Amino acid sequence: ASSLGAVPRGNLAVGSFEAELRGALGLLRRPRGAGEAKPSQHDLHRRGANTLFNIWIKYKSQLPEWYYNERLVKVGDSLAQIKEYKLALLHCYERYLQQFVSVNLDDIMNDVHVFKSTFFPNGFRDKNAALTFHALQARNVCIYQMVCSSDRNLQNQESLQTCFNVLASLRLTMQVALPQENLCWLVYNGTVHIYTICRHLMMIGQSAKVLEYLLWASICMESSIPLLSLHYLTWRATLYTAVSQCYFDCQAGIHGEIFARRGLIKIDELKQLENTGSSLENVETEKIFKEATLKMSVMIFKRAVYESRRKSKSSRRDSRVSLKQALNLPWPRTATERLLVEMFDGAAAQFLAILEALSDSSRNVFPPHPPDPDEIEIRDVISELFFAGLEILSVVVLCIKGLQNGVFFARENVLVTTAGEKGVSGDAAVKFVKLAFRHGEWEVFDSAVELVVKFLQAQDDPTWKKAEMELKLLTLVQPLLFPRKSEHSFSVTNDNSKEASTSQGSAKTQTFRQGSLKNEEPYHDLTILATTLLSCVSTSQQNVHPDKEILFDVIMFLWQKCKTELEQIQRSGSDCLEYIHKYKAYQWVHILWIINEVVEKSTIAGTNVMFAEVTLYLTAILENLAD
Numbered sequence: 001a002s003s004l005g006a007v008p009r010g011n012l013a014v015g016s017f018e019a020e021l022r023g024a025l026g027l028l029r030r031p032r033g034a035g036e037a038k039p040s041q042h043d044l045h046r047r048g049a050n051t052l053f054n055i056w057i058k059y060k061s062q063l064p065e066w067y068y069n070e071r072l073v074k075v076g077d078s079l080a081q082i083k084e085y086k087l088a089l090l091h092c093y094e095r096y097l098q099q100f101v102s103v104n105l106d107d108i109m110n111d112v113h114v115f116k117s118t119f120f121p122n123g124f125r126d127k128n129a130a131l132t133f134h135a136l137q138a139r140n141v142c143i144y145q146m147v148c149s150s151d152r153n154l155q156n157q158e159s160l161q162t163c164f165n166v167l168a169s170l171r172l173t174m175q176v177a178l179p180q181e182n183l184c185w186l187v188y189n190g191t192v193h194i195y196t197i198c199r200h201l202m203m204i205g206q207s208a209k210v211l212e213y214l215l216w217a218s219i220c221m222e223s224s225i226p227l228l229s230l231h232y233l234t235w236r237a238t239l240y241t242a243v244s245q246c247y248f249d250c251q252a253g254i255h256g257e258i259f260a261r262r263g264l265i266k267i268d269e270l271k272q273l274e275n276t277g278s279s280l281e282n283v284e285t286e287k288i289f290k291e292a293t294l295k296m297s298v299m300i301f302k303r304a305v306y307e308s309r310r311k312s313k314s315s316r317r318d319s320r321v322s323l324k325q326a327l328n329l330p331w332p333r334t335a336t337e338r339l340l341v342e343m344f345d346g347a348a349a350q351f352l353a354i355l356e357a358l359s360d361s362s363r364n365v366f367p368p369h370p371p372d373p374d375e376i377e378i379r380d381v382i383s384e385l386f387f388a389g390l391e392i393l394s395v396v397v398l399c400i401k402g403l404q405n406g407v408f409f410a411r412e413n414v415l416v417t418t419a420g421e422k423g424v425s426g427d428a429a430v431k432f433v434k435l436a437f438r439h440g441e442w443e444v445f446d447s448a449v450e451l452v453v454k455f456l457q458a459q460d461d462p463t464w465k466k467a468e469m470e471l472k473l474l475t476l477v478q479p480l481l482f483p484r485k486s487e488h489s490f491s492v493t494n495d496n497s498k499e500a501s502t503s504q505g506s507a508k509t510q511t512f513r514q515g516s517l518k519n520e521e522p523y524h525d526l527t528i529l530a531t532t533l534l535s536c537v538s539t540s541q542q543n544v545h546p547d548k549e550i551l552f553d554v555i556m557f558l559w560q561k562c563k564t565e566l567e568q569i570q571r572s573g574s575d576c577l578e579y580i581h582k583y584k585a586y587q588w589v590h591i592l593w594i595i596n597e598v599v600e601k602s603t604i605a606g607t608n609v610m611f612a613e614v615t616l617y618l619t620a621i622l623e624n625l626a627d
Helices: 012-029 039-059 065-081 085-097 112-119 129-150 157-177 181-203 207-223 230-249 253-273 279-310 319-328 335-343 346-358 376-398 426-439 442-457 462-481 507-512 522-537 548-571 573-582 586-601 610-626
Strands: 402-404 407-409 488-492 498-502
Touching: 012 039, 012 065, 039 065, 039 085, 065 085, 065 129, 085 129, 112 157, 129 157, 129 181, 157 181, 157 207, 181 207, 181 230, 207 230, 230 253, 230 279, 253 279, 279 335, 279 346, 279 376, 319 376, 335 346, 335 376, 346 376, 346 426, 376 426, 376 442, 426 442, 426 462, 442 462, 462 522, 462 548, 522 548, 522 586, 548 586, 548 610, 573 586, 573 610, 586 610
Parallel strands: none
Antiparallel strands: 402 407, 488 498
């Protein structure tokens, strides 16, 4: 007890209190297996929660108030670390905050003056002020995590509103803490929480609503003197990038570019003020500034690469012909490549800029949506971006010396996107292939998928197996979505010369498409796709399942193909068995059964009412057959 400061020596309650706390936390920390927990584990968890509840009641009058309150918050932090967010919220943070207010806490989060007078009646210099700020912030984080655990995709309107309430509460807490320099840590943590929640909301199309919160987080970093230091520059640049991305998502690219240029000015201001010491420090400082500058430059390039072409419509020409003619020219070969070289040093930065310029949150993977026909300049730029990306990727593969930690190593270019490194990460290469599919750049897709799959097949990490499965699905669905004649794609040979090679030249592509039969029997190709999808989700390792977006789109595609045939079966009524045999419709029933199995084995069953329709169709057909 003597190590606890103001706690009276000989206070035996402290020892027993800490011992009981350790016992309760021990019950809650017991590892629970994947899937449904065993009854005994449920019992242990319930015992731990009940014990914790009783401990707080039992010792409230036996311990000094400051010590009791500090332990409330500390135990809440421990519970949050083991993802026991509900217990941390109800048993710790809210219990601590009940000393200030007995009504619903959300009712006083709308007025800054009421907020200050309620939680900080003695001012911000009070010794408990920092603890109260921490409890308020941690409470918001727990509420958000609880929403995610019950509704990860935030499909419920109530879940969405709760997230925005949390953002508003975090902003209020930061607003009150911002003038106090000693609370800069809390402002910094608040920006991290706001960014995390906003990125989640941006992924589901809520960029317009989260923009104000990301702007607030950025301004907070600029308004706190301790947070203006070099140490926090990388994080500040990340926030600037998120704000710019929000503007682009809202189809306000000009504002995204303006904010990115503003970020460059702020970075340059800090660079002018920074007084570095030793040469080693100079190297580290230069690296930080270079990475921050790269992030801003990429967001500027995202709009500039298209706008520069719009302003020079007189120089428009047939892009596809010019690209084929440019194959034997030295780099940079096109206007887009010249802008890349002008703005970025090295393959890593150039490839990152290409990916960002091609990314569009409004585009789904299925089906690809090319730009409107009247935007010929935009189409030209997109083709040139893919042309440049494929060149970087091809040179990387040709120069490979070895594979290490999921990165291609080469003389000039390697397959990492960190500023200053000559490389392209495996993740970036996979994203490039998906973007080619999304934009319908089939020549690039055919060539790039061959290059990337060779890399993926050489990896043992489950992360790369997941990517390999996704590319396999895209390769199988491509000819079904967009039947086309034999085309040629850009490729690179061992002597660095470019030549045309058929899209079926890849051994991997042949493996992906093996078994594909004549167009007269489309269900054979669909069955191959369906069985491949089932094999992808049948593994027990959740981290190797395809992304939900691709999974959903493939299922939707298969369902739409089957639905017309299945309706014919249902309309045949009591003659359904005869109809099935006469028209070989059992093939479509088989595909429907596979779709149902995929939905059952994956975690997307509750994301769309269409999946219920799949099950009902299958049930109706089987019942008719049974009758």
